[in-house]
Amino acid sequence: MSNPVPLAEPTNFGEGQYPYALVNVTNVCNLDCRHCFVFRADNPQSPRNKMNDATMLHQLETLRDKHGIRSMLFMGGEPMIRKDMVLKAIKLFPESAVVTNGTYGIPSIPGHLVTVSLDGPADLNDLIRGKGVFAKVKEAVFARDASDGTTVMLQMAVTRENSPGLEKFLEQVAEWPIDGVAFSFYVPVKNDETGLGWKDLKERDKVLERVIALKKKYPHVIKSHTATLEMMKSDRAIEWTGEHGEKCILRRDTLPLYMGDGGQFEKPFCCYGNDVDCTRCGAYAVFNRAYLASQGRGNAPRYGRDGSADAAPIVKDTAE
Numbered sequence: 034m035s036n037p038v039p040l041a042e043p044t045n046f047g048e049g050q051y052p053y054a055l056v057n058v059t060n061v062c063n064l065d066c067r068h069c070f071v072f073r074a075d076n077p078q079s080p081r082n083k084m085n086d087a088t089m090l091h092q093l094e095t096l097r098d099k100h101g102i103r104s105m106l107f108m109g110g111e112p113m114i115r116k117d118m119v120l121k122a123i124k125l126f127p128e129s130a131v132v133t134n135g136t137y138g139i140p141s142i143p144g145h146l147v148t149v150s151l152d153g154p155a156d157l158n159d160l161i162r163g164k165g166v167f168a169k170v171k172e173a174v175f176a177r178d179a180s181d182g183t184t185v186m187l188q189m190a191v192t193r194e195n196s197p198g199l200e201k202f203l204e205q206v207a208e209w210p211i212d213g214v215a216f217s218f219y220v221p222v223k224n225d226e227t228g229l230g231w232k233d234l235k236e237r238d239k240v241l242e243r244v245i246a247l248k249k250k251y252p253h254v255i256k257s258h259t260a261t262l263e264m265m266k267s268d269r270a271i272e273w274t275g276e277h278g279e280k281c282i283l284r285r286d287t288l289p290l291y292m293g294d295g296g297q298f299e300k301p302f303c304c305y306g307n308d309v310d311c312t313r314c315g316a317y318a319v320f321n322r323a324y325l326a327s328q329g330r331g332n333a334p335r336y337g338r339d340g341s342a343d344a345a346p347i348v349k350d351t352a353e
C-alpha cells in the first residue's frame with residue numbers, strides 16, 4: 034500500500050500567542066447580506082480552492098498548539114455548509130462557538146455556544162438576509178431541543194438602516210427558547226459608501242442609548258453589558274480602538290484565519306478583514322474585551338459564561 038499524501042502545513046503566522054481565534058471554514062454562503070464584511074473586495078474570499086476536511090483539522094490543531102489558542106469561533110461564509118467538519122473541529126478546542134445564519138438548522142454542541150444571526154424584526158431582517166429567512170430561523174430555533182446543553186444566542190448586527198427596528202425585534206424574540214440576545218454594531222470600511230454606517234459616532238450614540246433602555250426593559254434577555262455599551266459612545270470609543278487598531282484588544286489577542294487563494298489560511302488585518310475603519314468600529318467584542326480587562330477579568334473565556342465575541346456575551350446573571 035502506498036503512503037498517504039502528507040497534509041499541507043499551515044502558513045507561518047509568526048510566533049505570537051493568541052488565546053482566541055476565528056476561522057472562516059468556507060467562503061461559500063447561501064445568503065447575500067449587504068452589510069457582510071467577509072465578502073468585501075479587499076478580503077481573501079474566493080470560494081474556490083477550499084481546504085479539505087483532513088487538512089483543515091490538521092492545520093487547526095497545529096495552529097492551536099503553536100499559538101496557544103484555547104477559544105475558536107467557527108464562521109464563514111456559512112459554517113453549517115461544512116457541518117460535519119465543524120462538529121469534529123469543535124472538539125479540538127476547550128471552548129468553541131459557531132456563528133451561523135440559522136438556515137441549516139441549529140447544531141447541537143453541548144457545553145459550547147451557537148450564535149444565530151438575525152438582523153431585526155421579520156420585515157427588516159428579510160430585507161437584509163432574504164425573503165422568508167426570519168421565519169425559517171424561527172422554525173429552527175423552536176425545533177431544537179432547548180435542553181441539550183447548547184447555549185444559543187441571537188445576534189443582531191445593528192446598522193443605520195435596521196436600527197429603527199430594535200424595539201420591535203425584542204418584542205418578537207423575547208419569548209423565544211434562547212439564552213439571550215446580543216448586539217454588535219456595523220464595522221465599516223474606510224470611506225464606507227454603503228449608507229449602513231452612521232454619519233458620525235454621535236449619531237450612533239442615540240442608538241446605543243436605545244439599546245441601553247431596552248436592556249432595562251429586558252434585563253434577562255439582553256446580555257450586552259450597559260458599561261460596555263457606554264464605552265462605545267463617541268466621547269470614548271477611540272480609547273479602545275485607536276485610529277488604526279493600535280488600541281484594539283481583539284486585534285492583539287485574536288488570530289483571524291480567512292480562507293485564502295490556494296486553499297491556505299490567510300491572516301487579514303483583523304477579524305473584520307482588511308481596509309476597516311477602526312475609528313467607526315462597532316464590534317461589541319472590542320469594547321467588551323476592554324471592559325472585562327478594566328474589571329480584572331481580561332482572561333475571561335471569550336465564548337463562555339463571561340465572554341463576548343462577534344458571537345456573544347453570555348452572562349446569565351449580569352447585574353448591569
Ligand SMILES: C[S@@+](CC[C@H](N)C(=O)[O-])C[C@H]1O[C@@H](n2cnc3c(N)ncnc32)[C@H](O)[C@@H]1O
Pocket residue numbers: 062068069070071108109110111112132133134148149150151188189190217218219220221343
Ligand atoms: C460574517 S457572519 C458569518 C457567519 C454566518 N454566515 C452568519 O451570518 O452568522 C458573522 C456575523 O458577522 C455579522 N456581520 C457581518 N458583516 C458585519 C459588519 N460589517 N459589521 C458588523 N457585523 C457584521 C453578521 O451579521 C453575523 O452575525
Ligand code: SF4
Pocket residue numbers: 062063064065066069070071109110111134
Ligand atoms: S449569512 Fe453571514 S456570511 Fe453569509 S452573507 Fe450573511 S453575514 Fe455574510
Ligand code: SF4
Pocket residue numbers: 220273274277278281283284302303304305309310311314315316319
Ligand atoms: S476594525 Fe475594529 S476589530 Fe478591527 S482592528 Fe479596528 S477596532 Fe479592532
